[in-house]
Amino acid sequence: MNILLKSATIFDSKSEHHLKNLDVLIENGHISNIAPNITCPSNCQEIKLDNLTISNxxxxxxxxxxxxxxxxxxxxxxxxxxxxxxxxxxxxxxxxxxxxxxxxxxxxxxxxxxxxxxxxxxxxxxxxxxxxxxxxxxxxxxxxxxxxxxxxxxxxxxxxxxxxxxxxxxxxxxxxxxxxxxxxxxxxxxxxxxxxxxxxxxxxxxxxxxxxxxxxxxxxxxxxxxxxxxxxxxxxxxxxxxxxxxxxxxxxxxxxxxxxxxxxxxxxxxxxxxxxxxxxxxxxxxxxxxxxxxxxxxxxxxxxxxxxxxxxxxxxxxxxxxxxxxxxxxxxxxxxxxxxxxxxxxxxxxxxxxxxFGLEISTIKVGEKANLSLFTTKGTQIFTKEAILSTSKNSAYIGKETTGKVYGSYNNSILTLA
Missing domain, CATH: 3.20.20.140 (Metal-dependent hydrolases)
Known part of the structure; x- marks a missing residue:
């Protein structure tokens, strides 16, 4: 899936784009462009999420x-x-x-x-x-x-x-x-x-x-x-x-x-x-x-x-x-x-x-395989049973206040949104 992440704050201390708010274009599973204002090509999906931050x-x-x-x-x-x-x-x-x-x-x-x-x-x-x-x-x-x-x-x-x-x-x-x-x-x-x-x-x-x-x-x-x-x-x-x-x-x-x-x-x-x-x-x-x-x-x-x-x-x-x-x-x-x-x-x-564990460490830069987590650090909420995605519902966090929100992830050319 080709996607364009709009206005994403990049959190990757190894990247030249660390802490910058930019658009990120992903084509054929790889990051093809990172720039202030990218126009979405005809064959991609544009993703706009509130206060979006991305990391490896x-x-x-x-x-x-x-x-x-x-x-x-x-x-x-x-x-x-x-x-x-x-x-x-x-x-x-x-x-x-x-x-x-x-x-x-x-x-x-x-x-x-x-x-x-x-x-x-x-x-x-x-x-x-x-x-x-x-x-x-x-x-x-x-x-x-x-x-x-x-x-x-x-x-x-x-x-x-x-x-x-x-x-x-x-x-x-x-x-x-x-x-x-x-x-x-x-x-x-x-x-x-x-x-x-x-x-x-x-x-x-x-x-x-x-x-x-x-x-x-x-x-x-x-x-x-x-x-x-x-x-x-x-x-x-x-x-x-x-x-x-x-x-x-x-x-x-x-x-x-x-x-x-x-x-x-x-x-x-x-x-x-x-x-x-x-x-x-x-x-x-x-x-x-x-x-x-x-x-x-x-x-x-x-x-x-x-x-x-x-x-x-x-x-x-x-x-x-x-x-x-x-x-x-x-x-x-x-x-x-x-x-x-x-x-x-x-x-x-x-x-x-x-x-x-000897696994590959990715970086958010042009040419790299896109392996990203999507989230925001903003907002607070009470964690409820409805927030548990798992089949089993045995969470110790039910009823506790949490901060931020996870939007999903992108890996292996697959975008998954919560």
Whole structure:
């Protein structure tokens, strides 16, 4: 589709047009002209949107859709539409399905599902077979098929030797090992953050120690083996300190945080709303402050939505029995841009995560392939259930004030508007 974006403020620090308000003409999937006032050719569609800003296409490195196996939560086809309308042109797809993404055939299946769409799927393979934490999966074969990293999604690996072997083995092909930060023995049956609120509510708590012990263990293993380690969705102040110290030693460690853990505390639990049952559990304001500081000083490398649709049968239950997880593609940008500002937020969902996973980083200039997110930073609104595009409606942001609006995205010659 050939399109002309009228009066778009370009947000791309690598571009000569950064912060300029210009027209952008896209022909045959590539940017053909950027100028103050372009006349739309006969074979293109003119797009005029209020206070339009465009940036390089956003990448969410932690997304679950359900398919294969849990299509009632979200199919890949519909999930791609949700991502595109939420401004994302690329997603890292977790092994949160059945069968698990533990072979090159499943990786190939997932890659094929995104062909001809506006969103590129980058599968994250299981670290172990069937994500059971017992035997290393076919890591090299999966990487050759297109897997960008390896992770047993939301499962803390009990066997330290398994992480050690994975870090050693993946060095031969520069693979990225991900280790979820949770010591299962310390966490026990906890369903919320251990603290004042868990005590008041009578809910079993998971102490911050469960995360921090696992982070510390994995960093010791990394120091011993070398290799590349990513720690996803950290949630405590001490985790930030541990990872900052490891980086100062020169270890190849990166980490991420979900939008939920930057904006919501465990004070929300008083209504026993299972939409706030998330893994890792929501923590305290002290933790949020430390995580935000970690984002700003570069200790935390990027932000994800940790989008995890859960069907109503498994979410609308007594709090302790409900599944963990919240949707987040639709709310990531509008919940954070007023808190972090565009400079930090755009970097944390474009340049930095793309470089860590070895993916191409685009630029908004003539001749480049058009890979764009369309949005405005203006306006405030209350996030409602109707704003959830996903099949499953388990969002922790319902009822919260958000800032700005996502108009959609353009990628692979496909324009998707919300």
């Amino acid at each position: 296409g956003w990448f969410d490195a932690s997304v679950s859709f359900g398919e294969p196996g849990y299509e009632d939560r979200e199919t890949i086809t519909h999930g791609i539409e949700v991502a595109a309308k939420s401004g994302f042109t690329q997603v890292g797809l977790n092994s949160n399905c059945y069968p698990f993404t533990d072979s090159k055939s499943i990786v190939n299946f997932l890659k094929t599902k995104s062909v001809g769409t506006g969103v590129n799927i980058h599968p994250i393979g299981s670290l172990t077979k069937e994500s059971k934490g017992q035997d290393i999966a076919e890591l090299y074969d999966m990487q050759q098929a297109g897997a960008i990293a390896f992770n047993d999604y939301k499962k803390g690996t009990k066997n330290a030797n398994l992480i050690k072997i994975a870090l050693q083995y993946t060095q031969s092909f520069n693979g990225l090992v991900m280790s979820y930060p949770n010591n299962c023995n310390i966490a026990g049956d906890g369903v919320v953050n251990e603290g004042v609120n868990s005590t008041h509510l009578g809910l079993k708590g998971t102490p911050a120690l469960a995360e921090e012990l696992q982070v510390s263990r994995d960093l010791f293993l990394l120091e011993y083996t070398g290799g590349r380690l990513h720690i996803p969705t950290i949630s405590t102040a001490k985790s930030v300190v541990l990872i900052k110290e490891a980086k100062s030693k020169g270890l190849q460690v990166t980490c991420s945080v979900s939008a939920d853990h930057l904006t919501i505390t465990d004070d929300e639990l008083h209504a026993f709303d299972a939409n706030f049952k998330i893994a890792p559990p929501l923590r305290t304001q002290k933790d949020i402050d430390a995580l935000l500081e970690g984002i700003k000083d570069g200790t935390i490398d990027f932000i994800t939505s940790d989008h995890d649709p859960i069907d109503i049968e498994n979410k609308k239950l007594e709090f302790s029995n409900a599944f963990d997880g919240t949707t987040g593609l639709e709310s990531l940008f509008i919940s954070l841009q007023n808190i972090l500002g565009l400079d930090i937020l755009i970097d944390k969902i474009t340049t930095t995560p793309l470089s860590i």
